[in-house]
Amino acid sequence: MFLHIGEEIINAKDMLGKIDSEIGDGDHGAGMATGAEAFTAKLQEASCHNVNAVFKVTGMEMMKSMGGASGVIFGTMFSGGVKNLPAKETLDTNTLAAIFGESTEAVKKRGKASVGDKTMIDALEPASEALKKAAGEGKGLYDSVADAEEAANQGVEYTKNLEAKFGRAKTLGERALGFQDAGATSVWLIFKSMRVWMEKNE
Amino acid sequence: MKKVINQEAAIVDEMIEGFIAAYSNDYKKVPDVKGITYKHSSPDKVGIVIGGGTGHEPLFIGAAGEGLADGVALGNVFAAPTPDTILEVTKSVDQGKGVLYIYGNYAGDVLNFDVASELAEVEDIDTETVQVTDDVVSAEEKEERRGIAGDMFVLKIAGGAAASGLPLSEVKRLTAKANDNLFSIGVGLSPGTSPGKTEPMFELPEDEIEYGLGIHGEKGIRRSKMKPADELTTELLEELQKVAGLQSDEEVAVLINGLGKTTLMELFIVNRKVQQWCEERNINVYDTDVNSYCTTQDMGGFSITFMKLDDELKKYFDVPAASPYYTRANRGESE
Incomplete structure (x- = not known):
């Protein structure tokens, strides 16, 4: 599944770069693709015994290879959620909700951003909430991920109405209105990739 | 490019x-x-x-x-x-x-x-x-400002303090003090191109300049038509002075930093006006550096940096330093 996420991120390189260049410096696509190439290579060579290891390796590789703010933030999103998680052999809704619940907190603490700051948190927090809700309702993994994807998508739309509080778009003020946040778009893309992979591999 | x-x-x-x-x-x-x-x-x-x-x-x-x-x-x-x-x-x-x-x-x-x-x-x-955090137009609050060419002066104080054998807490205090006393403003004349890319990093019409433009193309405070060096430099100094608030008899180190494409010749012409401006206001220029330390590829433009100096900062500013791109010779006791 993670290899598919990597593939989708690499394919989206130009799209993400273009979104970023409207109000940022345009390197988000290239940065994410660098990270995706690194974790794809590592996941293919390393034998990850459990869910925890896959998340951890993915995050660590992104943090090591990307640089910039995205490297730390997306690295934390993957590796920050499994720190305190007991080892899991299989991924179910409860586990995924627990991972993203923890990682959302870790990213917020690291980046000091909250919902409404026009960052990837605007997609990640609602997606994480959607997973938690789905877990509470006893939904299956596919449906839960689909809910998270939809919540992230709404988060991306929401960022269009916001002025940026972080990053290079910060100095733009109102000029950033109407443009979606590139990091939030990446969060959505990651959940979408998960769902598409499950659809193909069910 | x-x-x-x-x-x-x-x-x-x-x-x-x-x-x-x-x-x-x-x-x-x-x-x-x-x-x-x-x-x-x-x-x-x-x-x-x-x-x-x-x-x-x-x-x-x-x-x-x-x-x-x-x-x-x-x-x-x-x-x-x-x-x-x-x-x-x-x-x-x-x-x-x-x-x-x-x-x-x-x-x-x-x-x-x-x-x-x-x-x-x-x-x-x-x-x-x-x-x-030296770029005065990038934010109201000092701690939220971006860092530009002033990096070089802050590093100079840090390096001088560390070379003098001071402990970490003191090196940090002096370095932070250098930054507290540091004020820069830049102007962009033309965008640079990131290596490997075909498009310039941002758009700026051929006959226009942008005051306060960041070194990655971050938005500045205003655009205008290109102007003669003296007029342009004076306007920048006035913006810088709003925040720096330099007083008569105050001592400063000055850095005129080119952004890549602007030539040393042009930087000297800028510096000529900066020195006149300081002299008119009785601001003592302790030392001046005209160079291109912090560039953005082939970006056109320059920045002006003031670091206010007291005896303590001067001591570490004067510690000799050398790299292939920065030299501060020993001024000696006679000066």
Whole structure:
């Protein structure tokens, strides 16, 4: 599944770069693709015994290879959620909700951003909430991920109405209105990739 | 824009390889990461690590040397270095006295240096941090401002303090004081092109300039038609003075920094006006540096930096320093 996420991120390189260049410096696509190439290579060579290891390796590789703010933030999103998680052999809704619940907190603490700051948190927090809700309702993994994807998508739309509080778009003020946040778009893309992979591999 | 490169992905590694090949008597690469260290750092001193994105040369690769940084952590082009790069450089320069991190205040640099600092703590290395915040038009609050060419002056004080054998807490205090006294403003004349890219980094009409434009094309305060050097320089000085509030009899160090494309000839013409302006206001210029330390490829424009000096800062400003791109000779007792 993670290899598919990597593939989708690499394919989206130009799209993400273009979104970023409207109000940022345009390197988000290239940065994410660098990270995706690194974790794809590592996941293919390393034998990850459990869910925890896959998340951890993915995050660590992104943090090591990307640089910039995205490297730390997306690295934390993957590796920050499994720190305190007991080892899991299989991924179910409860586990995924627990991972993203923890990682959302870790990213917020690291980046000091909250919902409404026009960052990837605007997609990640609602997606994480959607997973938690789905877990509470006893939904299956596919449906839960689909809910998270939809919540992230709404988060991306929401960022269009916001002025940026972080990053290079910060100095733009109102000029950033109407443009979606590139990091939030990446969060959505990651959940979408998960769902598409499950659809193909069910 | 034509750039002499091979492949975009290899730019940073090949630049480091070429730098080390040129200056291997004095510098070495840190294995496995995009970092370099100075070979002759005196023993038992606090380590100074500076870092940032590649593409602003001679900062940051040229910032290590005698009385300057001991190590440099480099990121990809215009992207902050990774935590493990910073950590490996930190480990290479630590002599048990701790390490001071210096970098311009950008979100990516803050995040990566913060993670590196936590990783260093696990390795029992004390670190402290000073973020350079000199660009006066980038934010109202001093601590939220971006770092531009003033990096060089802050590093100068840090390097001088560390070379004098002061402990980490003192090196940090003096470095932070240098930053508190640091005010810069820039003007953009034309955009640069990131290596490997075909489009310039931002749009600016041929006959226009932008006051306060950031070194990555961050929006400035206003645009106008191009003007003669004296008029342009005076307007910049007036904006800078609104924040710096320099008083009569105050002492300053001045840096006129070119952004890449603007020539030394032009920078001297700017400096001529800066010195006149200071003289008219009875501001004492202790020292002036006209150079291009912090560039953005072939971007046109320049910045003016003032660092207010007192006797304490002057002492560390005057400690001799040398790298292939920065020299401060010993002024001697006679002066």
